[in-house]
Amino acid sequence: MAWKWIKAIVYLSVCVTSAVGDDEEASPSKCADFNNTTWLEYRQATKLQVQYLLLTRKNANCASLFTQDCLNHTQKHTAYFNSSLPTKVIVHGYRALGSKPSWVSGLAQALLREEDVNVLVVDWVYGASFAYNLVVENYKEVAVQISVLINQLTKYGSTLESFHFIGVSLGAHVSGFVGTLFHGKLGRITGLDPAGPMFKSADPFDRLDSSDALFVEAIHTDSDYFGISIPVGHVDFFLNGGMDQAGCARSRFASMYGYVICDHMRALHVYMSALNGSCPLIGFPCSGYEEFLAGKCITCDDAFNGTCPQIGLLKNSGITATPLPNQEKVYLLTTASGPYCAxxxxxxxxxxxxxxxxxxxxxxxxxxxxxxxxxxxxxxxxxxxxxxxxxxxxxxxxxxxxxxxxxxxxxxxxxxxxxxxxxxxxxxxxxxxxxxxxxxxxxxxxxxxxxxxxxx
CATH class of the missing domain: 2.60.60.20 (PLAT/LH2 domain)
Structure with a gap:
């Protein structure tokens, strides 16, 4: 229930540490990385472990650590965070083997090349590494902890509108619940193949939906397996119909990666390609994929006033129509390999x-x-x-x-x-x-x- 999470926010906000400094110079002895706590140590812990890594153009190759310590009330500051800049928040999803996501650095670097921003990476690997159903039970607590940090940063000059959450798989729903806690006032949420299992039939309160931010977009690439098949944003990009992606193996003899998660992770790689500006990746509104392939949906005149939505960082995906559409499905084709431009x-x-x-x-x-x-x-x-x-x-x-x-x-x-x-x-x-x-x-x-x- 909502009151439970509001109560948790009040409690946690008492002990969140400040993540920004004014004049203090940051001089980390080493670069921060994902938590290396062992699985056994985590199982013996008394609370969910969530930490935050900061990357900016000043420390693009050496992450700084944001920390919060409710027990000792210690404070650690970083001079890298600039509250006058937009902040991109990256939230990974389910980690079946407990390994850190290898793609985070590439996504962060692509974001920093495109814009002068703060990039906050949410590390909740050890809360995301149990049986999937148990991880789903914890995702709201992760969202609550993130919301505490966001609330603290607004006290140092950041605005809710300046936050752009980029959530991968289950991380998309974590991002959506953060948006729910802030009554949809976050600036933007991008869901990269939002997780489908246990969410397709969920109430919009419990999953990513268009009310979670001022603008919500989603990219669907595996809607028949690990991704969600229903539209969840203002605009939803269904790549190659949202299911089987060109270049992803379907053979039983293919590699484990190619057979299991290639489609699911394609949303992330296409998004990174779009950030690198290889070519515009635009979508066409249509009632279905077969109709799109049949050439029945070749303009964006009706839904978007002639301007097709584009994957990337354009404001509202380039949509100029007002009011914004809701759960508008758009389709596009990609090639089999990077940069996926078609x-x-x-x-x-x-x-x-x-x-x-x-x-x-x-x-x-x-x-x-x-x-x-x-x-x-x-x-x-x-x-x-x-x-x-x-x-x-x-x-x-x-x-x-x-x-x-x-x-x-x-x-x-x-x-x-x-x-x-x-x-x-x-x-x-x-x-x-x-x-x-x-x-x-x-x-x-x-x-x-x-x-x-x-x-x-």
Whole structure:
């Protein structure tokens, strides 16, 4: 119940230590790191252990430790924290093996390259390393302890609006409950594949939802296993439909990482790629993934006033519409490997009526990049087709297009006549017309190709 957590805040706020200093110079003897308490020591402890690591542009390569000690009332200060700057709070999730998350440094460095901010890393590894159901029982207590620190920092000049929580998996729900404790006044929460088990059917009070901050976004990459399948923010990015990610192994003989958590952790790696600015990763509002792939959702006019939301640090993900949407599902495609950047190519076909169903393979080529292959099935009762594909290069850098009439599996497919094939990039860029080829005739198993002469 809510009163229980409010009571805990009052108690803990009495003994939280100050995490900022004014004139004191920080001179750490060594860099701070995640807690190295052994599992047995933690089991014998009387309270949940949570500590905070601080990284700024002044100590980007050597974390400083924030501490709170309720028993001895000791204080440790750091001069690195600047209350006039925004603060990014990174919250990891469930750690099945009790190991520290290896990705934290990379995410922190990417944030610091993009903005001059305070980066606070929440270390609750040993509270996150038991059986999953037991960890879920403790996540609210972690949120309470974080809220105590945030409350203390506001007394030193920080504002609630200046805090941006980035929560991975279960850490997304920890972040959401911190937002609940502050009545949704935190500036922003980014959930990176928020955990699904034990949360999909939970009350919004008990999980991340759009009321937890002024702006809440989520990136979904494993909604059929470890991630949550329902929208939980103002805008929810479903990458490749939110489930099977390109490049993640599905074979039973794949590595444990590739088979178990590749999809789940892809949200984090795509987010880091977006921070590094490799290319814009934008989403398109649509009622479902199949409709998106069918080319039925190629603009952002209705939901977002023409500006598509973008993964990264743009204010409100670049959304300019007011009021903000709620639980708006947007879809985008990515490539199989970093930097995961994909340009969305709309392929439109007009086929002369067929006597039998046909199968064709369409290949888009850009020099120096992997080919984009599409397998299309053509039916006797339809002549027009649309599909959306992910290509590593923009439209003006597509060098050639190839078609192969692969034919039916159990019968010999005849020739196919395409009245036209057009490819265009979405959202459409002003001045960039579709690339179209007309009157194409291909026989079974005979490749047809066309070269484009384009200059970006």
């Amino acid at each position: 340009h969305h190519i709309l392929v439109e076909l007009n086929v002369s009526r067929l006597d039998k169903t046909a199968e064709v393979q369409l290949i888009l080529k850009s020099i120096g990049h992997p080919e984009t292959e599409l397998k299309l099935k053509l039916y006797t009762d339809d002549t027009r087709y649309k599909t959306v594909a992910a290509h590593p290069e923009q439209l003006c850098k597509i060098d050639s297009m190839q078609l192969i009439n692969t034919g039916g599996r159990f019968y010999r497919q005849g020739d196919i006549n395409f009245e036209y094939i057009c490819i265009s990039e979405i959202p459409q860029t002003r001045g960039m017309d579709p690339l179209c080829v007309k009157n194409i005739h291909i026989g079974r198993g005979v490749p047809w190709s066309h070269d484009f002469v384009q200059v970006c």
